[in-house]
Amino acid sequence: MNEDNFADELTAFVEMFNTGTLILLVASILVLWLINWCIRYFMERIMMRFPTRRFFIMQLSTLMSFTLYIVGGVVLVVGVLRPPQEFMIAVGGSAAVAFGFALKDVAASLVSGLILLFDRPFQVGDRVSFENVYGEIMAITLRTVRLRTLDDNIVTIPNSRFITDVVASGNLGAMDMMVVTEFHLALDADIQEAEDIVRQVIVTSRYAYLKKPVTFSIEEVQVAERLSIRLRAKAYVLDVNYEKAFQSDITRRASSLFRERGILRPLR
Template sequence: MAVLGSSAAFAQDAAQVDVSQLGSFIRWTGVATSLIVIAGAWVLLRLLAGFVSQFGTQFAARRLTMQKIATIAQFLIFIATAAIVLALSFRIDKTVLTLIGGTAAVAIGFAMKDLVASFIAGIIIIMDRPFQVGDRVSFDGFYGDITAIGLRSVRLQTLDDNTITIPNSKFLSDITSSGNYGALDMQVVIDFYIGADQDIDRAREIVNESALSSRYVFLAKPVVVLVTQQIVQNLVTVRLRLKAYVLDTQHEKAFETDITLRCLRAMRENGITPPQMLLPT
């Protein structure tokens, strides 16, 4: 019993020594200052986000550039804040470095392995640039605009106005398709189907003219109408595939709707009808 009592007392004394040593490493006045630094960084990030949003609304041509600059600035603010807080809150010496290094190693190896992986992936995304803030991308069944590239995740806003949060590490192994890759304009593909016995030349002219006369079209790049014949579910069809560029990715669906309405009205006026069912032999 005496041995057990002495062992418990020794463990309690050791714990008290560790706590007292840990307390001596902390700069309590610096902790208060660190809270002010964190609050200042939060306010700075909010101001940056508000400025970029307002600037992008007023100057659409510079929207993507400002979003890219804001993403890099956010990374720098996060890293600078962490370094300042660490320097203010702890007395850095060999003992503290050993303590922090050992704790960080355990945390990284176990509890924070996914977070660290996403952080490293975020840096790779910024450097390798498979996509950029403002790009309209397709990833894992989701389609929309990249609104933010953070330390842990990427935010994607779908065309249904849903915000999807995706861990950065997912982008290292899965395929991502970017429609505009840093540009405001983007190619839009629209298919129209008519019967094989219809006036194909006139139908092609209608599709081409509908695209060229749309207020959303980007005329600096070509408008192409490809024609192919297909059999789909016992229907002999002629597919007219329009490939045209929209001025701004934000107008993609408005562009598609505008052209579709123009084509359907013009084809109806010219007596061009949809595909007909194959007759049994």
């Protein structure tokens, strides 16, 4: 009796993957991929037209991709393969155990991806620091997060890593972000004048977001075995894409004014 049941289940399994079903399955997968490509292309065109809303558009694109693949996968299995109920029950138990061990890391990343989507410790478009990697979140997929560093490298990180490890978001969905720029001065330098110079440089920068305050912190630090004054300027850039341009602009112009006005720097 058991042998007869096994033969019937095997026959049902073979019938599921006949030539017509396989062609329909491949065609359906290609259609899913094409729809997802069209969604991303359409969203990129919208972002070019409305750059100030690009974070919302990128997040909407990610959500639509999630929904498309999840719903599409279920429809393919149920609507195209149409496995009999007896076969699903018989195979499901053993397959669950086998795939559970083989794909536990993938499953953890899939679940973590859903947690990231709704808990939102960071969003697509954010500048984040994770371990020794810093850059912009380009995409949150079902399994991984893709991050572009400031050197234009794409770093792929499993979703599960973000659930257990510490991650810092610099802007959390906002267009503006704080940028900290450091200057080192000699111990006998005129600190107040140096601060006034840096403030002047910041407020006249085309990249500065002046609706938020410009602040400073001053402390003694050791540089090359010598004591010096570290002046840290904390200001906001109007768009995270201009982070390094803003920092470079401040550093270049402030350093030039330091030389012109005789602001002493640490000796080598």
